[in-house]
Amino acid sequence: MTRTIRIGLQLQPQQQPDYRVIRDTVLRAEDAGVDIVFNWDHFFPLYGDPDGAHFECWTMLGAWAEQTERIEIGALVTGGGYRNPDLLADMARTVDHISGGRLILGIGSGWFEKDYDEYGYDFGTKGSRLDLLAEYMPRITSRFQKLNPPPTRHIPILIGGGGPKKTLPLVAKYADIWHSFGEFETHVEKSEILAQRCADLGRNPDEIERSTDWPGVDKAAVYVEQGITQFTVGIGGPDYDLARLVEAIAWRDASAGLA
Template structure:
């Protein structure tokens, strides 16, 4: 079983698909793969989250399919998909298709199914989805994940590998229960003290559902954190560290710095 003790540090770069042309996004993805990042993420929204709320913006899943074709080494996924926007069986089929697109010469796909319950109300209002409640959206995520897994078992051709499921969010009663039940990777924006507390709660949920949660890869955002803070998260077992970058220019200097930190940790 893979646990934090024998899992290498990985760096993921999240290309926020906002305020930039697609040509710039494509160029940035190529640069990130050349730099040696482990994962390229985008996000699943329909409008910018920062800056001009009506600025340039592109859709997540079609972009992921393009990135799957463009790249050859990095894993790819959304940080995170919104479960509310698409039928569960359709999500599974889209994920399986991108898994195959990304397989290339190795025959093994590179797609990570990052998902969450959704939270940005404008997306819902302008695209005609029912916003509902936080609890209702989390219940829907919990209901859909087994449907997605079941559909993966029915598709022809099947996925090239067991597609890793990344779940984002830090809610202690519902989200972490879903993580304990379904996730291969758990992503949050927690500082070290918060992460330590939530890991304890995650372990309790794991006991309740019969899961050893030490096998779940712990992911956290470090774009605005110091090396000392990242070291604290590392000591708690975090191994996937994500760096968010945004258009129009996509500054890659922080990514380079974190890649150097990764290499030092893994040496």
């Protein structure tokens, strides 16, 4: 399956108390030619001042749906345990309509303990959080079928993570996009495991788009050779410097036909 190389931006909504700066950064990224703009689903900064400025994920996605015209939008990734799954499906369907069919539903099991503790969620264990995500995924996809009006399209589901026993089986069953973390060798190893999980279900693994963080111009082509066609540049506040994003977009445009 031939795919077009796509560049995403993860605009991390932290350390910038003036939302207008975030809004304008989204516009600058769209004008620069980015394909996707993600935020993340946390309640506190992940680096810098731990009590610094931070904004919520899904209300922000609704605003981005209105202010943008071309790019896809989503969270990299939604914390699976933070919201009732049927409600999350309804939220996603609504943002899908507001955006005219440009939402990606990125989801994972969650991991940042402060989010859970401060907002009253049960942190549990890594295994229990993944079990909860496994329980929620069929409820999300089922709710999509019941909503009136339905989504404007099949909302692509992005699952982030690479655990071989629990996460990759969920990727094989539900994901349209798999976002892997870690070094190149780790991705290669996990990709082979994912192919086996897909085979167990009778699914072609090539149906799943492969995604990872932007590795830089000098390494990106090697990742493409392993089937990765979506790269995401992460930037945080307060300044939101788009230099690495512009570099990645230029590489994408120069690499047309590589994938």
